[in-house]
Amino acid sequence: xxxxxxxxxxxxxxxxxxxxxxxxxxxxxxxxxxxxxxxxxxxxxxxxxxxxxxxxxxxxxxxxxxxxxxxxxxxxxxxxxxxxxxxxxxxxxxxxxxxxxxxxxxxxxxxxxxxxxxxxxxxxxxxxxxxxxxxxxxxxxxxxxxxxxxxxxxxxxxxxxxxxxxxxxxxxxxxxxxxxxxxxxxxxxxxxxxxxxxxxxxxxxxxxxxxxxxxxxxxxxxxxxxxxxxxxxxxxxxxxxxxxxxxxxxxxxxxxxxxxxxxxxxxxxxxxxxxxxxxxxxxxxxxxxxxxxxxxxxxxxxxxxxxxxxxxxxxxxxxxxxxxxxxxxxxxxxxxxxxxxxxxxxxxxxxxxxxxxxxxxxxxxxxxxxxxxxxxxxxxxxxxxxxxxxxxxxxxxxxxxxxxxxxxxxxxxxxxxxxxxxxxxxxxxxxxxxxxxxxxxxxxxxxxxxxxxxxxxxxxxxxxxxxxxxxxxxxxxxxxxxxxxxxxxxxxxxxxxxxxxxxxxxxxxxxxxx
RNA sequence: GGGGUGGUAGCUCAGCUGGUUAGAGCAGAGGACUCAUAAUCCUUGGGUCGCGGGUUCGAGUCCCGCCCACCCUACCA
Numbered sequence: 400x401x402x403x404x405x406x407x408x409x410x411x412x413x414x415x416x417x418x419x420x421x422x423x424x425x426x427x428x429x430x431x432x433x434x435x436x437x438x439x440x441x442x443x444x445x446x447x448x449x450x451x452x453x454x455x456x457x458x459x460x461x462x463x464x465x466x467x468x469x470x471x472x473x474x475x476x477x478x479x480x481x482x483x484x485x486x487x488x489x490x491x492x493x494x495x496x497x498x499x500x501x502x503x504x505x506x507x508x509x510x511x512x513x514x515x516x517x518x519x520x521x522x523x524x525x526x527x528x529x530x531x532x533x534x535x536x537x538x539x540x541x542x543x544x545x546x547x548x549x550x551x552x553x554x555x556x557x558x559x560x561x562x563x564x565x566x567x568x569x570x571x572x573x574x575x576x577x578x579x580x581x582x583x584x585x586x587x588x589x590x591x592x593x594x595x596x597x598x599x600x601x602x603x604x605x606x607x608x609x610x611x612x613x614x615x616x617x618x619x620x621x622x623x624x625x626x627x628x629x630x631x632x633x634x635x636x637x638x639x640x641x642x643x644x645x646x647x648x649x650x651x652x653x654x655x656x657x658x659x660x661x662x663x664x665x666x667x668x669x670x671x672x673x674x675x676x677x678x679x680x681x682x683x684x685x686x687x688x689x690x691x692x693x694x695x696x697x698x699x700x701x702x703x704x705x706x707x708x709x710x711x712x713x714x715x716x717x718x719x720x721x722x723x724x725x726x727x728x729x730x731x732x733x734x735x736x737x738x739x740x741x742x743x744x745x746x747x748x749x750x751x752x753x754x755x756x757x758x759x760x761x762x763x764x765x766x767x768x769x770x771x772x773x774x775x776x777x778x779x780x781x782x783x784x785x786x787x788x789x790x791x792x793x794x795x796x797x798x799x800x801x802x803x804x805x806x807x808x809x810x811x812x813x814x815x816x817x818x819x820x821x822x823x824x825x826x827x828x829x830x831x832x833x834x835x836x837x838x839x840x841x842x843x844x845x846x847x848x849x850x851x852x853x854x855x856x857x858x859x860x861x862x863x864x865x866x867x868x869x870x871x872x873x874x875x876x877x878x879x880x881x882x883x884x885x886x887x888x889x890x891x892x893x894x895x896x897x898x899x900x901x902x903x904x905x906x907x908x909x910x911x912x913x
Numbered sequence: 914g915g916g917g918u919g920g921u922a923g924c925u926c927a928g929c930u931g932g933u934u935a936g937a938g939c940a941g942a943g944g945a946c947u948c949a950u951a952a953u954c955c956u957u958g959g960g961u962c963g964c965g966g967g968u969u970c971g972a973g974u975c976c977c978g979c980c981c982a983c984c985c986u987a988c989c990a
Contacts, residue, residue: 583917584917586917587917587918587984587985590917591916591917591986594986666918666984667985670985695918695983695984696983696984698983733926735926735927737918738918738919738920738926738983739919739983740925741925746924746925749925750939753939754938756950756952757950757952757953758952760949760950760952761949761950761952761953762953763949764948764949764950764952765948765949765950765952766949767949768949769948769949772948813926813927814927817927817937817938824938827952827953827954828954830949830953830954831945831946831953831955832954834948836946836947836948839948895949897949897950898950900950901950
């Protein structure tokens, strides 16, 4: 079963923050998990260069848009190493040559379906905000943000007949052909559709876009609305629209004929992904995504992330201090399925120490150490398990891959990582109840039974650690690799060495009590 | 204004279609062990399940109203 996974493409008016990190790590965990199961995976991320917010940010900094976009896009792409990401492809809507032809093709396809039309539009536009305001949103007729009276802008724009597609979208979502997760988000989308869909504007005047963006095919005075443009990245990255209908094998394989086409997005952009985008594809005669997984937001120290709030957390610095595994683990283990999650360095450190250092790390260390101390690193695997408790223990690890797989299939990372932690706990308990050190003493005292028993117990534990290493690979790749390496395979284990030392809150991160 | 989500032990959260004395982890208290990263294991205290009504033999779980937090959205009255 093929999996094509995407993140949303963030606009790059600033460096990446921890909020986007959640999204890309979730997508990465999905990608790694499926690859680990032997499924063909293609994982795309990228940047939205064409947003007007980029234009605004560049102006504020006094640099050209190209410069600003290139610089920040590099920062997003640069998350790869520090966060241990495995995306196969990275698209930039501005500079990537494959994008623009695809957007043009998509436009023409919608046009041919008769879904595009030009309409006169009038509204109160605040130049500072770069957006239109409804009368009701104005304070004393002035922009609430800038305190300036918005100018009355009247222009012709292209519109998309979204109103045509409500029924079909509803049907697709109800039938599950277009899956929206979690369920509460699905219901939200359905009620949004039921409340009535209105055509939406998909172009801006060239002047208002400051000449930035993709010109409308056949109407150079207009620029394609950034959302219409940006959403297209999911297929233009696969070669849709490349070189005047040259063959696009990737597009065929991963999209048209692919099994799963999964978008991972944040709650703020559901309407675009679950309504606008599918409608655009229906219009263009292109297949729809199969899954849209929606996550909520990360707050920091109890507050929404914002540059003006001064509480942005640099994920690269965080990964540098505490490691990619710790950051990934927190994002996947502690962020709830529904509801925002509050990030603090203390929580990151505590979670990593409890689960990874004290739990798994210590387990691996004690097991491998005993294998060396009592057996010189050799593992003797018993033919059959006669003891019921042994069988029950082995069953925990036989069942673990399926349990993790099901949780991941539900996009429930918390449940997936939780299942792993419970297995770790079971293994630590198994050590305590069997007390290998006592068995070793008994063996030394001449008990053959104790010797055999020791082999059995150690082999069960080594096997457990190997399974844990494999299941952890999607979530904490670095740690998982060390576990796998140390636990070896077959009848030997590598020398013992801590796979995950405890973390401490860095001096610079210590919050002074307010 | 409309729609939505959340409000469960000090903290972070589980609790599917209503059903025995409401759960887990962490933190707190006590104990055990020594293979291990002062790690692990066992025991234990702690909750008016936001508030107020209602339906029911029975509600954290359904219905109504309200409060708080957040999200999306809106010129119709």
